[in-house]
Amino acid sequence: MxxxxxxxxxxxxxxxxxxxxxxxxxxxxxxxxxxxxxxxxxxxxxxxxxxxxxxxxxxxxxxxxxxxxxxxxxxxxxxxxxxxxxxxxxAIPADRLIDIYKYVEDNNLYLNVYGDGIVYGVKRQIEKANNYSTMTGAKYSFVDSYFELKPELNPMKCLIITESEEECDRLLETLTPIFSDLSLVKSNCFSKTCKQYYVEFLKNGxxxxxxxxxxxxxxxxxxxxxxxxxxxxxxxxxxxxxxxxxxxxxxxxxxxxxxxxxxxxxxxxxxxxxxxxxxxxxxxxxxx
CATH class of the missing domain: 3.40.50.1000 (HAD superfamily/HAD-like)
Incomplete structure (x- = not known):
């Protein structure tokens, strides 16, 4: 011992x-x-x-x-x-994953969806993905719409990328009652040249x-x-x-x-x- x-x-x-x-x-x-x-x-x-x-x-x-x-x-x-x-x-329940996709598409937000060894994102606002990749080493695959992603992807996490803490806090306050059956977490990633703030979606608990x-x-x-x-x-x-x-x-x-x-x-x-x-x-x- x-x-x-x-x-x-x-x-x-x-x-x-x-x-x-x-x-x-x-x-x-x-x-x-x-x-x-x-x-x-x-x-x-x-x-x-x-x-x-x-x-x-x-x-x-x-x-x-x-x-x-x-x-x-x-x-x-x-x-x-x-x-x-x-x-x-x-993993995040599949039905709530669809609701997340709809919310970010309707509100023109940038979402990372995590697959097996790769991150999925959309082709718009691609500079957010580039900055995330530079800081973390993540490899991306891009689609035109999140609804193109296969249901069997079964991600453990999704996150919305924001570029200010104020925007992140406002978004977290808005999303918490909408997705009260999931765990929502605020996180961030900083380098000497870039700062990003995230709202993360996880399975409840x-x-x-x-x-x-x-x-x-x-x-x-x-x-x-x-x-x-x-x-x-x-x-x-x-x-x-x-x-x-x-x-x-x-x-x-x-x-x-x-x-x-x-x-x-x-x-x-x-x-x-x-x-x-x-x-x-x-x-x-x-x-x-």
Whole structure:
């Protein structure tokens, strides 16, 4: 048995594990590799709003083998050593998917629909897709209308792309009563040259927090023995459920308010690595 209080580390990607260049720093890589090599009983989980195939390159850059939670909790995959099998998946009901398509078509909004290894979008407002692809590495397939997409696509997540937080907040307020039977989540993605804000559609009851809790139950790890790191609204449920929820210094005010600790360090200052060194009493010279 691991002797540490925290047997599971849950890590958000954008704005948390990744710096503003969308990279894993050498310090962060060194700390995560040391933690997994010397304390293999500590589970490391990457929990992101991204599709899992867009999380795997970050896992590779970290030099570790992690379980993956993608689509803000819609899909969970096991570690490579465990066969990278699907642990659970939660798709949006098909009838509500049609309602989402109708709303975005009627209101000239841009929607990402996530398929198996690809994102579907429409040919109008294509600069939004280009910016999203640049920041995340997503590969797109474009159609003229969302209604062209096959019913068997069975996506775990869709999201509307907006380019200001004010627009995103207004849209979320409008959509919440219309889609009260789904989970709607606000998220974002920033780079040094672009900012986007998203309203995400998920199956009812899906969020990072509940999915990490389900994963903990399957692994017989009490949630009190989990430490979670995040920076944005879609991380709040995970930070609240964890025994220790840490918001990085660059996080927004709402996320900081729901965390147990606000780090003195940002994602550009190796915040995750520095907090893990302190929590697990790792060698300080891992951080150069």
């Amino acid at each position: 691991v002797s540490f209080q925290y047997r599971l580390v849950a890590l958000d990607l954008d704005g948390t594990l990744l710096n503003s260049d969308k990279k894993v720093s050498e310090n962060t890589k060194n700390v995560l590799m040391y933690l997994q090599q010397h304390h293999p009983d500590v589970e490391i989980v990457l929990a992101s709003g991204r599709a899992p195939y867009l999380v795997i390159p970050t896992e590779t850059d970290c030099g570790v083998d992690c379980s993956l939670i993608g689509y803000n909790g819609g899909l969970c995959l096991s570690k490579k050593a465990e066969g990278r099998t699907t642990i659970f998946e939660k 899906v969020n990072k927090g509940l999915s990490v809790r389900e994963f903990c139950n399957l692994k017989s790890i009490p949630v009190e023995q989990m430490v979670a790191f995040g920076d944005a609204e879609n991380d709040i449920d995970m930070l609240k459920i964890a025994g220790l929820g840490i918001c990085l210094g660059n996080g927004n005010d709402a996320t900081k308010a729901h965390s147990d600790k606000v780090s003195s360090y940002t994602n550009d200052q190796d915040g995750v690595a520095r907090e893990l060194v302190e929590l697990y009493n790792l060698p300080k010279d891992l951080i150069k």
